[in-house]
Amino acid sequence: MMQVSPADFRLIEKIEWLFINNREKYPEYFLLKTGAKKIDSSKRGNVLYGISTHTTLAVQYPSGLVSADVVIKEKTYQEAMEEPQIFLDSEEFEEEFLPDVSGNTSGRILKILCCRDPSTKKTYISFVPGEINKADTAMAWKFHLTRAEYDTLHVEA
Amino acid sequence: MISLFDKSKFFRHGDLLIVKISSIPKSASQTSTNIIAVGEKTGHNHELNGSHQIYELGYPTLNGVTGYFTAKQDLEVKHPEHNTIQIPKGNYAVVHEREYNLLNNFEIRVVD
Numbered sequence: 269m270m271q272v273s274p275a276d277f278r279l280i281e282k283i284e285w286l287f288i289n290n291r292e293k294y295p296e297y298f299l300l301k302t303g304a305k306k307i308d309s310s311k312r313g314n315v316l317y318g319i320s321t322h323t324t325l326a327v328q329y330p331s332g333l334v335s336a337d338v339v340i341k342e343k344t345y346q347e348a349m350e351e352p353q354i355f356l357d358s359e360e361f362e363e364e365f366l367p368d369v370s371g372n373t374s375g376r377i378l379k380i381l382c383c384r385d386p387s388t389k390k391t392y393i394s395f396v397p398g399e400i401n402k403a404d405t406a407m408a409w410k411f412h413l414t415r416a417e418y419d420t421l422h423v424e425a
Numbered sequence: 426m427i428s429l430f431d432k433s434k435f436f437r438h439g440d441l442l443i444v445k446i447s448s449i450p451k452s453a454s455q456t457s458t459n460i461i462a463v464g465e466k467t468g469h470n471h472e473l474n475g476s477h478q479i480y481e482l483g484y485p486t487l488n489g490v491t492g493y494f495t496a497k498q499d500l501e502v503k504h505p506e507h508n509t510i511q512i513p514k515g516n517y518a519v520v521h522e523r524e525y526n527l528l529n530n531f532e533i534r535v536v537d
Contacts, residue, residue, distance in 0.1 A: 280527050378527060385439065387507040395525040410522050411442040412489040417435065424437040425508035 276321055276376070283319065283378065287395070295382065295393040304380060307401060314403035316396075319378040381406040386424045439507045440522040441471055442489075449493045449516050453480035461494055461502070461519050474509075475500025489520040 283302055290298040298304075304317035379396045381403065396406040408418035434445040441462050456479050462471040473479070476497040485491050495516050501509050 284527050379525075385507075386437075387439070395527055397525050410524070411435075411437070412520055412523065413435070413442070417433075421435040421437055421442075423435070423510055425439070425510045 279321055280376075280378070287393070291393055295391045298393060299380070299382065307379070308403045310403045310407075312404060312407070313384050314407045315382040316400070316403040316406050317380045317382060319380060321376050321378065379406065381410070383407060436502075436510055436512060438471055438502050438510055439504055442520040442522070443502065443512065444490075444518045444520060446493070446516050446518050449480055449495060453482055453493050455479075456481050461492060462521065464504075467506075469505045471502060471504045471507075473500055473512075474503050485521070489523055490518045491521050492519045493517065494519065 286298055286301060290301075299317060302319045304319045307316045307318045309315040376398060379398050379400055380393055381396050382391060382393050384391055394410065396409055400406045400409060402415070404418055405415050408415045411418070411421075413421070436443040443461075458479055459473045459477070460470045461473060461479060464470050473494065473496075477500055478495045478497070480493040480495075482490065482492055493516065496512050496514050499511060499513050502512055503509050
């Protein structure tokens with residue numbers, strides 16, 4: 269079971285909302301808005317991005333307690349709860365991409381795969397499990413394949 | 426990751442993966458359609474063009490298989506938005522693409 273803070277959970281809900289509203293028509297906007305950073309790309313055109321929740325986790329509660337273990341940006345509790353969209357402005361976050369800390373309760377790297385349909389050339393984005401670090405492995409996962417099996421998949425339309 | 430398919434041939438058609446298998450499971454039941462996957466949002470279906478028999482499960486399996494078909498001859502898989510692909514004679518499983526749900530399996534840490 270993954271452990272997250274309430275602020276973390278609310279943020280992920282917001283990211284999910286942004287995802288649902290932009291995945292069909294504006295996938296690039298979603299990547300820009302969430303400050304997604306490229307982790308890996310493949311010759312097959314698959315690109316794996318990471319969205320760090322570290323940059324949004326540092327929430328200062330009224331008691332003075334800071335919820336995140338890694339403090340990058342300090343925001344007030346009210347800002348975090350009432351205006352979480354301010355955390356999604358990519359211009360505010362210019363930090364280097366953080367290492368994968370899946371399982372750490374202080375935050376996560378959300379992994380999102382960006383791929384292009386071979387027939388329509390349309391761009392699609394979808395979330396994949398946090399432990400995946402390669403774009404082609406992410407694509408293999410989407411189809412219940414091993415990476416070796418995906419490498420043998422040549423007929424795509 | 427452990428392979429769920431045994432050195433199979435794979436064909437991707439949009440959000441579907443078509444996997445060559447040795448035989449159709451006995452639990453699958455015959456249907457009288459040429460649609461192997463319904464386009465739930467767009468209404469655009471993935472359809473077989475050629476002599477075939479489609480089998481349905483009624484439930485997804487652990488490896489994402491949602492149905493099967495027998496190609497009695499080399500046939501085509503068609504869809505309005507995707508290029509047509511050629512499928513050789515044989516038995517096949519139909520696997521649907523999956524997605525990771527961010528909001529599953531969370532345990533919220535209470536801060537008071």
